[in-house]
Amino acid sequence: MAKSGTAAIPASPSPASPEGEAAPRRRTKAPETRAPALMDAAERLFIEKGIAATSIDDVAAGAQVAKGTFYLYFPSKEALLGALQQRFVDNFCARLQEAVDRHRPDNHRARLKAWTETGLQTYLDNVALHDVVFHEYRPEDRRMRNDNAVITQLVALLRRGADAKVWAVADATMTAVILFNALHGVADDAVAMGQTGEADRKRRARALVDFFERALRPFEDDSAA
Structure with a gap:
């Protein structure tokens, strides 16, 4: 309330547009949501417009x-x-791990099958985003063996199966690189051929699983000879 003898100061009006309407205010975001919001916006815009x-x-x-x-x-x-x-x-890795963990830790073949099928599905579900965020290919950054978390995850699966004598793997890292590139190639071919429907995905997943199983020869106990 204004004191006696003084005029009350009117509240400042909100900035108005030429039509007399209040200009929209930028919404304030909580600090913990700002980085994800920026990343979400960038993903959408990069896909729509290009980087x-x-x-x-x-x-x-x-x-x-x-x-x-x-x-x-x-x-x-x-x-x-x-x-x-x-x-x-x-x-990507979280989705793979979730699929793998649906199977018992000692069911190594089922876990590898889940990793393979989910890897193909996840790649095809996110191919537009993948192609945008990995658009820059720099030969000097070829650190596939050391820095690729997806391959690291596959190496762990292969080593556990080898330790359990489910299959024999002389070099788990090299084998993982080969299998990962097989999956990547099958996915890229599906996109190039326009074969990304559900039936095509299942057919390609079966082919990949069959290839993986054939590539991992069963463990043979030489001591029994």
């Missing part, structure tokens, strides 16, 4: 945050792309 055609301003606007907020989480668009790549791999 080169998408600016940091576009990403910030798509996430409904100020441009300055972008730089609190990512120093550059390249850093954002790296974060998207890591999130893609983390989600």
Whole structure:
């Protein structure tokens, strides 16, 4: 309430548009949601427009945050792309592990089959995003054996099966590289041929599982000879 003898100061009106309507305010996001929101917006825009055609301003606007907020989480668009790549791999591995864990730890063949089928399905489900976030191929970054988390996961599966004498694997890492590239090649061929429907996926998954099982020869106990 205003004091006697003084005029009350009217509240400042909200900024108005030329039509007299209040201008929309940018919604405030909780700090823990800003980085994921920026990444979600970037994924959508990169797929729609391409990385080169998408600016940091576009990403910030798509996430409904100020441009300055972008730089609190990512120093550059390249850093954002790296974060998207890591999130893609983390989600990919999590989906594979979830499928594998539906089977008993000692059922190594079922776990490998689940890994193979889910790997193909997940790749095909996310091929547009995969092609965008892994668009830059740099030969100097060929660190497949050491830095590929999907291969590392497969190596662990192969070694556990070998330790349990389900199959014999002389070099688990090299075998995992070969099997991973087989899966990647089958998925890429499905996309190139336009064969990504459910029936085609099942047919290709069966072929992959059969190849994997043939590639892993049964363990033979030489001491029994």
